[in-house]
Amino acid sequence: MENRLYSVAQIRAAEAAAAAQLEAGALMRRAGQAAADAALALLGEARARPVLVLAGPGNNGGDALEMAANLSEAGVDVVVLHLAGGGKVSPEAAQALARARASRANFADVALDVRDWALVVDGLFGIGLARPLEGRYRELVTGIDAVRCPVLALDVPSGLDADSGAVVGPNGVAVRATHTVTFIGDKPGLHTAEGRDHAGRVDVAGLGLDPSLFEPARACIAAPAMFASRLAPRRQNSHKGEFGDVAVVGGAHGMAGAAVLAARGALYAGAGRVFAAMLGPALALDATQPELMFRAAHDFEIADRVLVLGPGMGGAMEAMRALGAGIDGATPVVIDADGLNLLAASLDLQERVARRQAGTVVTPHPLEAARLLGISAHEVQADRLGTARSLARRLQAVVVLKGSGSVVARPDGDVAINPTGNPGLATGGSGDVLAGVCGALLAQGWPAWEAALGAVWMHGAAADRLVEEGIGPVGMTAGELPAAMRRVLNGLVAKSGRG
Ligand SMILES: NC(=O)C1=CN([C@@H]2O[C@H](COP(=O)(O)OP(=O)(O)OC[C@H]3O[C@@H](n4cnc5c(N)ncnc54)[C@H](OP(=O)(O)O)[C@@H]3O)[C@@H](O)[C@H]2O)[C@H](O)CC1
Numbered sequence: 106m107e108n109r110l111y112s113v114a115q116i117r118a119a120e121a122a123a124a125a126q127l128e129a130g131a132l133m134r135r136a137g138q139a140a141a142d143a144a145l146a147l148l149g150e151a152r153a154r155p156v157l158v159l160a161g162p163g164n165n166g167g168d169a170l171e172m173a174a175n176l177s178e179a180g181v182d183v184v185v186l187h188l189a190g191g192g193k194v195s196p197e198a199a200q201a202l203a204r205a206r207a208s209r210a211n212f213a214d215v216a217l218d219v220r221d222w223a224l225v226v227d228g229l230f231g232i233g234l235a236r237p238l239e240g241r242y243r244e245l246v247t248g249i250d251a252v253r254c255p256v257l258a259l260d261v262p263s264g265l266d267a268d269s270g271a272v273v274g275p276n277g278v279a280v281r282a283t284h285t286v287t288f289i290g291d292k293p294g295l296h297t298a299e300g301r302d303h304a305g306r307v308d309v310a311g312l313g314l315d316p317s318l319f320e321p322a323r324a325c326i327a328a329p330a331m332f333a334s335r336l337a338p339r340r341q342n343s344h345k346g347e348f349g350d351v352a353v354v355g356g357a358h359g360m361a362g363a364a365v366l367a368a369r370g371a372l373y374a375g376a377g378r379v380f381a382a383m384l385g386p387a388l389a390l391d392a393t394q395p396e397l398m399f400r401a402a403h404d405f406e407i408a409d410r411v412l413v414l415g416p417g418m419g420g421a422m423e424a425m426r427a428l429g430a431g432i433d434g435a436t437p438v439v440i441d442a443d444g445l446n447l448l449a450a451s452l453d454l455q456e457r458v459a460r461r462q463a464g465t466v467v468t469p470h471p472l473e474a475a476r477l478l479g480i481s482a483h484e485v486q487a488d489r490l491g492t493a494r495s496l497a498r499r500l501q502a503v504v505v506l507k508g509s510g511s512v513v514a515r516p517d518g519d520v521a522i523n524p525t526g527n528p529g530l531a532t533g534g535s536g537d538v539l540a541g542v543c544g545a546l547l548a549q550g551w552p553a554w555e556a557a558l559g560a561v562w563m564h565g566a567a568a569d570r571l572v573e574e575g576i577g578p579v580g581m582t583a584g585e586l587p588a589a590m591r592r593v594l595n596g597l598v599a600k601s602g603r604g
């Protein structure tokens with residue numbers, strides 16, 4: 106697994122194993138050096154104004170103090186705000202404090218807004234955060250929102266849970282960094298839920314730990330390498346029958362658009378033929394996409410077709426029957442949107458999903474996942490990796506839990522967090538397009554895990570391209586995604602070719 110992500114427990118275990126082999130304080134000195142290097146890179150030539158270093162009571166504060174000493178030795182004007190707690194201080198943090206005190210860094214008790222900083226460094230709390238930020242800590246962290254300079258978080262933005270990406274506490278606060286340098290190994294909470302908004306750009310400083318000290322990672326950041334083997338260029342001598350049939354089952358009365366968007370997603374992702382089996386009135390034609398074939402769901406033959414069950418499906422008995430027939434079929438399926446709400450209402454259907462032999466991908470947003478598990482959307486967001494894993498295990502399916510940093514999970518517990526995409530995707534119909542793309546990849550023979558990873562990555566990358574072109578994030582529409590996704594897909598295919 107590339108781009109590995111480690112839980113706090115795994116980081117602690119690796120750190121303890123490494124510390125046992127090294128002289129006291131070595132890891133903190135390395136962290137302080139890596140942090141100073143990151144700060145110097147951010148500062149560039151901007152050395153005229155001072156750097157504010159916030160140092161907390163624990164070892165995260167120790168890293169910050171080491172860094173402050175290094176920066177001042179490099180000639181940077183440093184102001185340290187050290188918030189010693191009342192508790193026990195580790196020997197290495199005490200050593201770091203002594204070193205910083207002996208350096209040219211200024212220790213001050215300043216309000217954040219009194220100076221025009223070149224950089225603010227958050228070394229308040231890292232993986233030892235044990236409760237919500239209150240009092241002085243809360244004030245400081247809220248104050249950071251008002252600074253206009255870059256904000257560099259050490260290890261984890263203070264207030265953020267490194268495992269889940271949730272801001273700790275009801276009405277909790279966390280540092281909004283522009284950059285995070287994270288130590289020993291990367292952490293899932295920096296990449297999902299609130300993590301992307303709070304961590305900014307993430308760089309990993311491994312601190313020289315031997316890879317053998319780590320337990321196997323069960324999570325990673327998704328990357329095209331994970332589905333590259335499926336991206337073979339098409340042979341000259343190919344025909345549409347090789348690329349499979351996708352049938353979107355949905356489009357109840359008044360919701361035809363959802364089915365059409367999913368069908369377009371499937372078409373642009375390369376399915377051989379795309380049908381829309383409509384529960385409501387079957388359209389004669391999509392004039393802008395005449396390649397799509399519309400049928401009435403009640404007399405449509407689903408055998409041999411990959412099914413996208415759910416876009417605009419509604420909740421009627423007829424929809425339930427169509428969903429059941431699709432689930433009991435022998436072809437790969439994607440279950441999305443209303444299909445998931447119907448599934449949530451029937452334990453019997455859930456068991457039938459779990460017994461399926463062919464590939465199954467389910468694509469809930471947090472509220473749909475919550476309904477499926479009988480919990481609240483807040484509980485889903487508080488533990489996105491755990492939720493996606495338990496749903497994957499329960500349904501014996503690949504799960505895509507959508508949202509910032511979509512989590513793709515499989516029944517054995519491995520998860521990947523998707524790094525592409527932006528808030529432009531938070532718009533009606535974008536999920537329908539994703540489901541259609543996923544269906545098309547399944548129809549082209551991709552296994553469920555690769556199809557889910559590929560669909561989510563390319564769908565997000567399409568949205569990122571549209572933002573680069575100025576078509577979003579504000580006002581980006583789902584209808585613009587299929588063509589942009591097609592460019593991403595063909596770009597990856599071209600790269601995967603020989604020579
Ligand atoms: N040990 C090493 O050599 C290295 C450590 N690294 C860095 O260390 C941190 C983890 O350090 P740790 O001391 O375990 O934890 P923190 O610094 O994140 O915070 C713990 C202290 O803060 C108190 N605490 C926790 N939550 C709160 C809160 N909400 N409000 C106030 N105080 C809080 C806690 O004390 P309590 O007993 O009161 O709970 C601790 O005093 C890691 O993130 C790295 O940055 C490096 O990896 C290098 C090697």
Ligand SMILES: [K+]
Nearest residue numbers: 227230261263
């Ligand atoms: K921090």
